[in-house]
Structures are given as structure tokens and as C-alpha cells.
Amino acid sequence: CGTHKMNLFQSITSALDNTLASDPTAVIFGEDVAFGGVFRCTVGLRDKYGKDRVFNTPLCEQGIVGFGIGAAVAGATAIAEIQFADYIYPAFDQIVNEAAKYRYRSGNLFDCGSLTIRAPWGCVGHGSLYHSQSPEAFFAHCPGIKVVIPRSPVQAKGLLLSCIADKNPCIFFEPKILYRAAVEQVPEEPYIIPLSQAEILQEGSDVTLVAWGTQIHVMKEVAAMAQEKLGVSCEVIDLQTILPWDTETICKSVVKTGRLLISHEAPITGGFAAEISSTVQEECFLNLEAPISRVCGYDTPFPHIFEPFYIPDKWKCFEAIKKMINY
């Protein structure tokens, strides 16, 4: 079956293209999606599938998500785009109070499972306060929705198609810094990558490294550094689905290695690493050789000029591994 060299935004377009082709109820909407989107994720789709299936909304996030929930409840496969994850908060009420609770509160009579919300996510080098945020932790606290973050084009297409097919409302965060930077050979035909299954990218015996999205690539570098400079063998795991997360794979790995390092760009307090850390210490307490380490952003708003100091880069992660090994 044919694969094609695609970057992240092209793999998203491919997934959306497959969806619009196979599912006549599928519609894509959001700000500026018609001309192709500010990150070019929807290029060509309006021309191919028509203006009633790919259309712009006015500037109203709360309205976009509310509208998406309604469309999904009525049976459409609704794919809503929020232009930047930083702008998702006006829609927070709709997501948490409406989308997440629809099935539960109606005793399974209604649901908005065919809703998928996509948003560009994460730091981009110059995004500053409102174009760099990673809000996954806010949504992880909400039973009823799924939160998914891919690390690469191949993952993105498979995970997005899974989200669209999944019968629960899903939020799909796309690492914006990887839109052009990440390039892979991606299958043109649709395929799914299962949700709630963490992927072990590299096996190891001494430390488990857990991350998602852009940070996985940092962890891969860190693992190489640890091997080269410390002779430490790292097991690198991409969590992929934040909610519901694959506790089994992570715990199994920590039982094996005894050490865990979790890293994310979002601020450390209340970040998703806290949830992983808490669960792992419950399940694997006696297997731990060192306290669980979290290398995350500072507890500040995402800074303007200080970004290089703010982000949990490979040096900070490397230091953390050193400390864990020497504990």
C-alpha cells in the first residue's frame, strides 16, 4: 500500500481527507479552515468536498464547540478546529459541562461521541503567552472526554482517525512546532492507532522516561545522552493518550527499571506528570529505587522572551536522570 512523504500538517489533512471520503456525515469547521487553515491542515478539502462540509465559523470558540456538540448529538461526525489551544478556554464550559457529561446525564440516551476537537498545541519558539500553551492537564481532570497528543505524522494520522471513530468526544492536540519539522512516510490509506495504549519506543533497563508530543523527541535525545555519558539504559515511552491513560504499560516498565522520569512543557504544579507520579507510586512503591522525577515547565505563565529557559530541555532531563541514578 502506498506511503507518501508527509509532514505533520499534511498527515492531518490526509486523515481528514480519508474521513470526508468515507463518512458522508463528516463536517469540518472552525476559524479559517476553508482556505486551508492557518497551519494548512485543511488545504484542498473544501474544494474537494464542498462548502457545506468544510466551512468557516465566526470568531467564537464557545459557539464553535457548542455547535459541534449539537451537530454530533444529531448524528454528524463533527470535527471542530480551535485555532490555538490557548483559545480553547471560552469553550471549556461546553467541553466539560456539556460534551463530557452528555452520555452520562442522559442515561446513554444521547451522546456527542462523534465530536472531535483539534487544536495546535505546545511551544513553538516564539509563541509567548498565548500561542504556546499545553492545556492537557485541565482536560485530564474531566471524565467523559478523551485527550490525545501525537508525536509524529504517522502517529498523528492514526490517532486522529481513532479519535474521529471513537464514540466519545475527543480532544486532539497537535504539536504546532512539528507541523513542518516532522516528516515521515505516511500511508495514504486510512489506518488507526488504538487509543489509551502507550507506545514503548525504545526498551531499556535502568530508567523509564515518559513524555508525549514534542517532548518525546527530547527524551529520545536524553536517552542517547544517558547511554553514552552514563552508561544508563533508558526505556522511552510515548503516552499518546492522556485520558484515559495506559497505567499498565507505564507501571510494568517502572517495575522493571525502578526509576521514572516524566517530562512536559506545561507548568509542574498540577501538570499531568503529577497524576502519573501519584498512580505509579501507589502501584509500584516497593519497586522504586528513587523518587519519581518530574521535569516540567516552571509555575509561571508561558514566558515571552524567557522561553529557552522555561522549557524542560534535554540538559534538565539529563540532570534529573543523573540524580536518580545516584540516589
Next chain:
Amino acid sequence: EYEPSHIYLNRAVSAGAAAVVSARTYADFTNEATFEIKKCDTFKLDEGPATQVVMTRDEGLQYYRTMQTMRRMELKADQLYKQKIIRGFCHLYDGQEACAVGIEAAINLSDHLITAYRAHGYTYTRGGTVKKIMAELTGRRGGIAKGKGGSMHMYCKHFYGGNGIVGAQVPLGAGVALACKYQGNSELCVCLYGDGAANQGQIFETYNMAALWKLPVIFICENNGYGMGTSVERAAASTDYFKRGEFIPGVRVDGMDVLCVREASRFAADYCRSGKGPILMELQTYRYHGHSMSDPGVSYRTREEIQEVRSKSDPISMLKDRMLSNNMASVEELKEIDVEVRKEIEDAAQFATTDPEPPLEDLCNHIFHNNPPLEVRGTNPWSKLKSVS
């Protein structure tokens, strides 16, 4: 920290000094002239702003200098952005100068103003210096927000920014107006937003609160025809933004004419200060640049359209023509101002490029109000920074 009200006086005085250098003397010029301006469409109002207005020579020179400074400042920012000295997001205001200058001419510095992210012009008219604005764009310690806010987050006294999230500033503006009413100080709040933001839910929530409680707020929709790349016709069920307040009276104004904006703002300010409650102004204006420096601005509109506005409706050219044809200034005098403005911008750019970045300690300062200093957890368990406020 900021240049208070004598900013205008200084500029006018030095403009007068420049006139001495030119061939004609002060006495040659007409001191004031009456101009016929476009009549404003009104909504739920028995009368509108005046159509015959007086502008003095000093006022004209002041408006000219201010608009020219804003224009050159934005063009310089464009240049610095292309040189990657300014990074991140940068939304330029060139083309819309008449709005900021006209509004400020009708209110006092003791009044309040809040706008969205296309804010460099307002930061200037509200009292910020070009130097501090440019240093904020480049993220240096001499910036008006100490380098921590950037293009979209500039503030100064009675100017509440500078807001990145679309529409979020509008309820805030109403809150400021409430404070004015509560304190009984006859101040008002000018609360600006764009045609894109006009479709946000919180705008309508704010209209309701402001009208219900008769808050002294002037809502101003700066309609530049495009919300990023979406033309108003494609985004709004009604493009009569001055009517969107429904139970709030409205005025539609030619935003390219500084005198129109000034008269309408005077009218609105009088309305507010008389305790009648909020009023809505729509300024029909135009931006020459794209939405931001990442947007070339020509994929959703034609170059011909931009060119046409530049040649027929440019606010600075319009003012210049008025002054020259009414013998209120000489070509040389205006050129002098241009030269001075250019120098000021160059000096500011020099400062913005060479001033050091804020110290790393600033990363965590001013998160909370705290005494004693707070420890901020960071990228790993043993790295903690101090937050001082």
C-alpha cells in the same frame, strides 16, 4: 515611566520652533479653519456628531506628528521583524492611525482605555514612549512591560493593554467603567475591539451589563474589514456593527478621517459623562499590513484594494492636504516634522536593539502578589527560582 499630558504640548512647541526655520513665519499661517466632515449614521439617537468642525493649526500639527510617529514606528517594527530582531507575533496598526489619535483628542489622559492586540498605536497615544514600545517588542528590560509582555501586552497609566485573547478585553472595559461610576470621578472607559471580536459572546454579555447599569463606557468597534483573513461579510450576519448593541445607541464613523473620529468621540464622551450610559461607535478603517507579520495580507484582498485606500483615504495624507490647502502649515514645516520623527524612531530602534534582555531572575517575578518572596517550582525538583512581587 511614561510621558504624561505634556507630551502634546512639547510636540506642539517644537513644531512651532520648526516653523521659524522655514521660509514663512508663524504669522503667515491660518490659525484655525472650519472643515466639513462626513455625517455619521446614527442608531437610536436623535442627533449625531457635528459635521462642521474647527481645527487649529496647533491641533493639526499635533495630530500630524502623532500619526506620523505611529506610522513610522509600525514600519520600523516591520523592518525589525523581518530582520528577526522582533520575534513572535506582531500586529501592525498602519492605516488606522486616525482612530487612536482622534479618540485621544476627544478624551483626557485621566480617562481609561483598553483595546485588543493591535495596540502599539494606543500605547503611544496613551503616553508610552516610542523607545519603551520598541524595546518591549524586542523583549528588552527597557520595554514598557519590562520585556515580559511583548507586542500584545503593553500597558501604561489608564491604559489596560494590549490583550491577546479576542474579545476578552471588553467585559474588562465595562468593569473599569463601573469603577469610574462608583468613584464618581466623571471618568469614562473607551473599550475597543475589532470586527472579528464583534461576534464573541462576551461582547453581548458586556452590552447587557453596561446598559443595565448605565456604565460610562464607549464601546468602539474598529472595523477594518477583515478578521484576520475573513472579510466581514463572511463572518457576520449583520455588518452594521454600530447597531449590534441593540439597546445601546450607536454611531458609524469614517475612521480614516481624524476629525470625524475626534468629533464622534467628543459626542460619545459627552453622552457618557452626562450619565446616559454606554454608547457604541463603529470606526470604519483599514489596515495596510496583513493581520500580523505572519500574514502577507494579499491572499484575501487585492493589492489594488490596498493601493486604492492608500491613495484615496490615507489618514495622514488627508490631514496634510487639509492643512496645506487651508494655509495652516507649509510643506517644509511638515517635512521638518517627518525628519524629527524619523530620528526619534531610529534612536528608539537603536535602543531597542542594544538594550539588554531582562535578567533571568525576572522569569518568576510578579506571578502573585507575595511578601516574602515565593519559591517557584521548576523544571526539576532541585531547581527553584524566587518570585518577587
